[in-house]
Structures are given as C-alpha cells and as structure tokens.
Amino acid sequence: MSRIAERFARLKADKRAGLVTYVTAGDPNADVGYQILKGLPGAGADLIELGMPFTDPMADGPSIQLAGQRALKSGITVDATFDMVRRFRKETGDNATPILLMGYYNLVYQRGAERFCKEAAAAGVDGMILVDLPPEEADELKPFAAANGLDTVLLTAPTTDDGRLPAVLKYSSGFVYFVSVLGITGTKSATEEAVRTHVERIKRHTPLPVGVGFGIKTPDQAAAVARHADAAVVGSAIVDRVKAGLDDAGKPRSDLVPGVFAYVKALADGVRGVRKG
Amino acid sequence: MPTTTLNSFRTGPDERGHFGLFGGRYVAETLMPLILELEKAYNEAKADPQFQGELSYLLTQYAGRPSPLYYAERLTKHLGGAKVYFKRDELNHTGSHKINNVLGQVLLAKRMGKTRVIAETGAGQHGVATATACALFDIPCVVFMGAVDVDRQAPNVFRMKMLGAEVRPVKAGSATLKDAMNEALRDWVATCETTFYCIGTVAGPHPYPAMVRDFQCVIGNEVRKQLVEMEGRLPDTLVACIGGGSNAMGLFHPFLDDKGVRIIGVEAGGKGVDTGEHAASLTGGRPGVLHGNRTYLLQDAEGQIQEAHSISAGLDYPGIGPEHSWLKEQGRVEYVSATDNEALEAFQLLCRLEGIIPALEPAHALAHVTKLAPTLPKDNLLVMNLCGRGDKDVFAVAERLGVKI
Numbered sequence: 001m002s003r004i005a006e007r008f009a010r011l012k013a014d015k016r017a018g019l020v021t022y023v024t025a026g027d028p029n030a031d032v033g034y035q036i037l038k039g040l041p042g043a044g045a046d047l048i049e050l051g052m053p054f055t056d057p058m059a060d061g062p063s064i065q066l067a068g069q070r071a072l073k074s075g076i077t078v079d080a081t082f083d084m085v086r087r088f089r090k091e092t093g094d095n096a097t098p099i100l101l102m103g104y105y106n107l108v109y110q111r112g113a114e115r116f117c118k119e120a121a122a123a124g125v126d127g128m129i130l131v132d133l134p135p136e137e138a139d140e141l142k143p144f145a146a147a148n149g150l151d152t153v154l155l156t157a158p159t160t161d162d163g164r165l166p167a168v169l170k171y172s173s174g175f176v177y178f179v180s181v182l183g184i185t186g187t188k189s190a191t192e193e194a195v196r197t198h199v200e201r202i203k204r205h206t207p208l209p210v211g212v213g214f215g216i217k218t219p220d221q222a223a224a225v226a227r228h229a230d231a232a233v234v235g236s237a238i239v240d241r242v243k244a245g246l247d248d249a250g251k252p253r254s255d256l257v258p259g260v261f262a263y264v265k266a267l268a269d270g271v272r273g274v275r276k277g
Numbered sequence: 278m279p280t281t282t283l284n285s286f287r288t289g290p291d292e293r294g295h296f297g298l299f300g301g302r303y304v305a306e307t308l309m310p311l312i313l314e315l316e317k318a319y320n321e322a323k324a325d326p327q328f329q330g331e332l333s334y335l336l337t338q339y340a341g342r343p344s345p346l347y348y349a350e351r352l353t354k355h356l357g358g359a360k361v362y363f364k365r366d367e368l369n370h371t372g373s374h375k376i377n378n379v380l381g382q383v384l385l386a387k388r389m390g391k392t393r394v395i396a397e398t399g400a401g402q403h404g405v406a407t408a409t410a411c412a413l414f415d416i417p418c419v420v421f422m423g424a425v426d427v428d429r430q431a432p433n434v435f436r437m438k439m440l441g442a443e444v445r446p447v448k449a450g451s452a453t454l455k456d457a458m459n460e461a462l463r464d465w466v467a468t469c470e471t472t473f474y475c476i477g478t479v480a481g482p483h484p485y486p487a488m489v490r491d492f493q494c495v496i497g498n499e500v501r502k503q504l505v506e507m508e509g510r511l512p513d514t515l516v517a518c519i520g521g522g523s524n525a526m527g528l529f530h531p532f533l534d535d536k537g538v539r540i541i542g543v544e545a546g547g548k549g550v551d552t553g554e555h556a557a558s559l560t561g562g563r564p565g566v567l568h569g570n571r572t573y574l575l576q577d578a579e580g581q582i583q584e585a586h587s588i589s590a591g592l593d594y595p596g597i598g599p600e601h602s603w604l605k606e607q608g609r610v611e612y613v614s615a616t617d618n619e620a621l622e623a624f625q626l627l628c629r630l631e632g633i634i635p636a637l638e639p640a641h642a643l644a645h646v647t648k649l650a651p652t653l654p655k656d657n658l659l660v661m662n663l664c665g666r667g668d669k670d671v672f673a674v675a676e677r678l679g680v681k682i
Contacts, residue, residue: 054580054581055450055581055582056450056455056456056459056567056568056582057459058305058459058462058463058568059305059462059463059466060463061463065449072581077579078579104566105303105566106565106566106567106574106576106580106582107579107580107581109565109566109571109580110565110576110578110579110580111580131305132303132304132305132566132569133303134302134303134304134305134306134309135309136293136301136302136309137301137302137303154306155305155306155307156306157305157306157307157310158307159306159307159308159309159310159311159469159470160306160307160309160310161310164309164310168306179305179306179307181467182307182466182467182468182469182470183307183466183467184463184466184467187467188467
C-alpha cells in the first residue's frame with residue numbers, strides 16, 4: 001500500500017478527515033522553506049503538497065504566483081526540491097506522511113517523465129499533481145508514475161460532469177482532488193452545500209478518498225469541508241503566512257516559521273474537531 | 278519523426294489536437310470540458326453554410342476583403358532579383374490580418390450564447406480587432422495586455438478603449454504577451470461558463486491552433502486565386518513573419534502541398550539570436566509545454582520559460598504555434614530570423630520606396646526579403662504577407678531613431 005493509501009486508511013480508522021497543506025518548495029528560500037516542510041507534520045499536516053515553482057503558473061492566483069517568484073529568485077531547482085524531500089525523510093525519520101509534488105507539466109517533461117518519476121520516487125515523493133495535465137494527455141506520465149510507485153492525483157472541477165468523471169478517475173490514484181470553485185487558487189470559496197453535493201457525486205463514481213481545495217482560508221472553512229470530504233487542502237492561505245513573515249526587504253523574520261505553524265495548527269484543530277462516521 | 282514522406286501536410290491535427298509531437302490540450306481540468314464544447318461548436322459552425330455565409334459577408338463588406346495582391350515594382354527593382362508581391366492585409370479594417378480570425382471567433386461566441394469575450398494582445402492588433410468585433414456584436418470585451426506593451430503601444434490601447442473594451446494591464450512576469458496570456462487563462466478559468474476566450478494566434482489548446490488557422494487561410498486562398506489571375510501560376514516563394522504565427526499559417530497552409538512553393542517564416546531575432554535576447558523560439562528554443570500546447574519554447578535547462586525580446590510587441594512571445602513546430606521538424610517550412618535593427622531598416626526602406634508604412638512585425642519579413650530576393654532569379658514570384666500597418670509603431674520607431682515628435 002502506498003503512503004497515501006495508508007494515510008487515508010489511518011484517517012478513516014481515526015474517524016476524521018485529513019489536512020493537506022500546500023507550500024511552495026524553497027519559499028522564501030531553501031533553508032527556511034525546508035524548516036517549514038520539516039515542521040508541517042508536527043503542526044498538524046496529514047499530507048503535504050510541495051509546489052514546484054514555475055515561471056508561468058497559469059492556474060494560480062497572486063499568493064502562489066508570488067511564492068513561486070520568491071522561490072525561483074532564491075535559486076530553487078527541481079534537484080533542490082528532490083533534495084529537500086530526501087532530507088525530510090532522512091532527518092525526521094517520518095516515513096508515513098505522504099509528500100506530493102504539485103506544479104506544471106513542463107518541468108517534468110523537460111527532465112523526461114520517466115527520469116522525473118524515478119528520481120522523485122527515489123527521493124521519497126509519493127505522488128504528483130500536475131495542474132495542466134488533464135486525462136487527455138495523462139498517458140504521457142501515468143505509466144512511468146505507476147512503474148515507480150507514484151500516485152497521480154488528477155483534478156476534478158465543478159465543470160467535470162458525470163460523463164467525464166470516469167475519464168479523470170481512470171488516471172487517478174491515491175485520492176481525487178476536487179477543485180471546489182471555478183477559478184484560480186486562493187480566490188473564491190465554495191459554499192458547504194456545493195462541496196457536499198459534488199463530493200457525494202464524485203463518491204458515486206469511485207472508492208478513492210476525495211480531497212477538496214481552493215479558497216479554504218479559515219479553520220471554520222476547513223472544518224466545513226472536513227464534514228463532507230476526506231481531506232481539506234489549504235495552499236494560498238498558508239503561503240500568505242510565509243509572505244506575512246517577511247520584512248520590508250523581503251528577508252524572513254524570526255517569527256515567520258512559528259507563524260506558519262500556528263496557522264497550520266489552527267487549521268488542523270478545525271479539521272480534527274469534526275468527527276466522522 | 279516519420280521517415281516516410283507524407284502525402285499531405287494539410288491533414289493535421291489528429292482528433293486529439295496533435296500535430297505529430299506538438300499541440301494537444303494541456304490545460305486545467307476546469308477548462309477541459311469547455312474546450313471540448315468549443316471544439317464541438319466550431320466543428321458544427323464550420324459545416325454550417327449559414328455560419329460560413331455570415332462570416333464571408335462580414336469579411337467582404339465589413340473588413341474589406343479580398344485584400345489586394347500588389348506588385349511592389351520599385352522595391353523589386355531596388356532589390357534586383359525576385360518579383361516581389363505584397364499581400365496587403367494591412368489594408369483590412371483595423372489594420373492587420375487579426376480581423377480575419379476575430380470575426381470568425383466572435384461569430385462563434387455569439388452562436389454559442391456566450392455573453393462576454395476576453396482576449397490577450399501583444400502589439401494591440403488582436404486586441405483592437407477583438408474590441409472592434411465586440412462593438413459590432415454588442416458583447417462586453419476585456420483585453421489583457423502586458424504593462425510594458427501598454428506603454429509601447431499606446432495608440433492601440435486608446436483605440437481599444439474608444440471601441441468600448443476594458444484594457445487590463447498585466448504587471449506579472451515580464452509584463453508582455455506571455456503574461457497577458459497567463460492572465461487571460463486565469464480569467465477564463467473563473468468565468469468559463471459565460472466567457473469566450475478569443476485567442477489571437479495559432480497557439481493554445483486544441484482546437485485553437487486549427488481554428489485560428491482555418492479563419493486565417495483566407496489569406497493564402499486569396500493569394501492562390503489572385504496570383505494565378507495576375508501571373509497565370511502559383512508563387513515560387515512565400516515569406517511571412519512569425520510571433521505566434523497566425524498570419525504566416527494563413528498564407529502558408531493553402532500552399533503546403535504545392536511542392537514547388539518554397540515557404541519561409543521569419544522569427545524576431547531581437548538583438549541577435551546569439552545574444553540570447555530574441556524571440557526566435559524555433560531557432561533558439563526546444564519543445565516544451567506552455568499555454569495549453571506542446572511547441573518550441575524559449576526556456577532554461579529546467580523548463581522555466583525565458584523572456585522573449587523584440588522591438589515588435591507582436592512578436593515578443595517565447596513560444597510559437599504548434600503546427601509551425603511540426604512543419605519545422607517535417608522540413609516543409611524554413612524558419613529564419615531577422616533582428617530589431619534589420620527590421621527597422623526594412624521599415625524605413627518600405628516607407629520611402631513604396632509609400633507604405635508597415636507594422637514592425639511584417640518589417641521582419643521584409644528584412645528577410647531584402648536579403649533573399651537579390652539572390653533569386655527575376656522570374657521568381659515572391660509573395661510576402663504585409664500583415665499589418667505601422668501607424669501604431671510610429672512613436673516607438675521615432676524613439677528608436679532618436680527623433681522627438
């Protein structure tokens with residue numbers, strides 16, 4: 001069983017939903033970015049999405065765009081991202097928290113999908129979420145991901161109707177990521193009713209866990225999602241805490257990392273306060 | 278790559294929108310169903326005589342087609358080689374070939390019941406054309422334009438506003454065409470149920486590269502007819518400038534299967550392809566995935582997209598339409614480049630010799646013609662697409678030449 005499947009099985013046994021936290025690798029720099037990554041499970045993250053910064057993040061709002069720019073400016077590369085994951089597994093001894101790489105396909109394509117998957121898996125990565133690789137193009141990646149034991153988490157959206165869902169699910173493993181609003185990351189928020197309806201609809205098609213993201217900013221919103229989904233995904237709002245911890249010159253202040261963890265803990269408390277099943 | 282010679286270069290893309298390795302649909306899932314809907318609607322419209330009739334009427338009575346095919350006698354004598362013809366698409370309503378595509382897409386938007394149109398623009402020619410068609414059809418229009426381009430193409434910004442469009446300057450990244458396209462895609466993903474994204478070039482996710490090409494093929498189809506009337510035969514050489522490549526594809530595509538026709542696309546060489554500051558994706562880039570399609574891109578070793586550089590805002594883009602990438606790899610079309618300075622010289626030459634102020638974009642094509650034509654025999658019929666007029670560029674050119682106006 002993959003780390004992702006094990007983690008969701010564990011969450012189910014604990015009768016609660018999970019918290020998936022997104023941070024951009026190397027934001028605001030490699031050192032502080034690693035400190036954040038390292039401390040996320042302790043702060044309450046059940047799964048981690050590690051963003052690979054890209055110059056042209058077409059599906060992201062201003063928060064994650066800026067995070068990517070900070071990381072790229074600090075010189076982060078794909079190799080550095082792999083190193084960070086490797087170091088996390090080695091130094092923390094955490095072999096249970098799944099780490100998924102999230103980003104845009106060109107970085108994978110340039111390295112070659114086969115080599116990328118091999119290196120990612122060797123570093124301790126568990127899965128990939130590629131925003132611009134819909135099922136129509138996913139066969140470029142899926143065989144190599146599968147051969148290396150990497151889950152591929154595809155996105156579903158409110159526009160993904162029942163006719164189309166099976167195509168998305170065909171390439172999905174680990175969990176299904178439901179993008180709860182029409183739009184880019186970190187902008188609009190869905191109503192609890194809309195989340196419930198869509199999660200129920202997706203679950204009619206698949207036994208996979210459903211994670212819901214986009215627009216979750218508060219512990220209350222995270223709790224509302226946790227009532228219906230198997231996991232709540234929070235990204236932009238966490239990344240905003242990184243930005244809030246920078247001084248006027250863009251240098252990280254000493255309260256940056258604790259500020260991120262305090263916020264993640266509040267989200268985790270929100271999610272864990274919901275008893276399931 | 279295929280090792281056998283194809284029977285036709287005009288059958289692409291395949292049903293998944295691929296031209297060989299290139300093209301495809303690399304977009305967020307939210308957009309996928311909308312792109313499939315667009316493909317279906319376009320295929321239906323294409324086969325509908327009423328749609329084609331309406332489009333043809335607008336192209337003739339509103340845009341002023343067919344555009345003339347003009348024998349540039351003085352330029353031909355000056356260059357002393359090939360007989361140079363200009364396809365005068367700069368005489369179209371709105372001043373460039375962009376109107377050909379926009380009328381088709383906005384008609385389609387109306388047919389699909391969309392109530393809002395968005396577009397990206399570089400030089401502002403596509404933005405002006407889109408704003409124009411939206412005024413005509415009474416549809417609200419938002420144009421995304423890099424902040425750098427807003428400054429260097431001020432006349433077109435004002436034009437769009439006069440036409441009732443909202444121009445949104447994009448400050449992210451290099452604040453040029455690629456960033457405008459990112460922002461348009463971000464808007465579309467949030468508004469896709471009511472909004473039609475009118476892409477200005479033969480790029481983006483399928484069906485855009487094929488659809489825009491089809492709408493632009495009116496250029497090449499007219500040239501075939503006109504040149505046969507004037508010279509009794511097909512051209513020997515075709516030349517067009519390439520940013521995303523829509524004017525070039527419109528001219529080239531109808532001739533791809535005519536083996537005797539030599540076809541040349543001219544990319545923007547900026548300060549020189551060897552300086553690293555250019556926009557020549559085919560010459561200086563390699564295949565990658567951006568803005569919904571796989572194509573040649575300017576990028577670093579990791580796959581981070583690099584900024585393009587060109588004096589021409591319309592060519593200042595680090596990618597190119599996927600069908601051009603395919604035609605390059607097939608060897609059917611030659612791709613070369615012309616620098617900023619070469620384009621500026623050609624710009625001035627055409628003003629003086631023919632009384633035509635070209636846009637900086639086709640000035641790149643002309644720069645290559647000035648090099649190529651003298652090497653060709655006098656009976657070589659060369660057709661260059663003069664795809665835009667230079668009114669929008671006079672301020673930028675004056676500044677570059679150190680003239681205060």
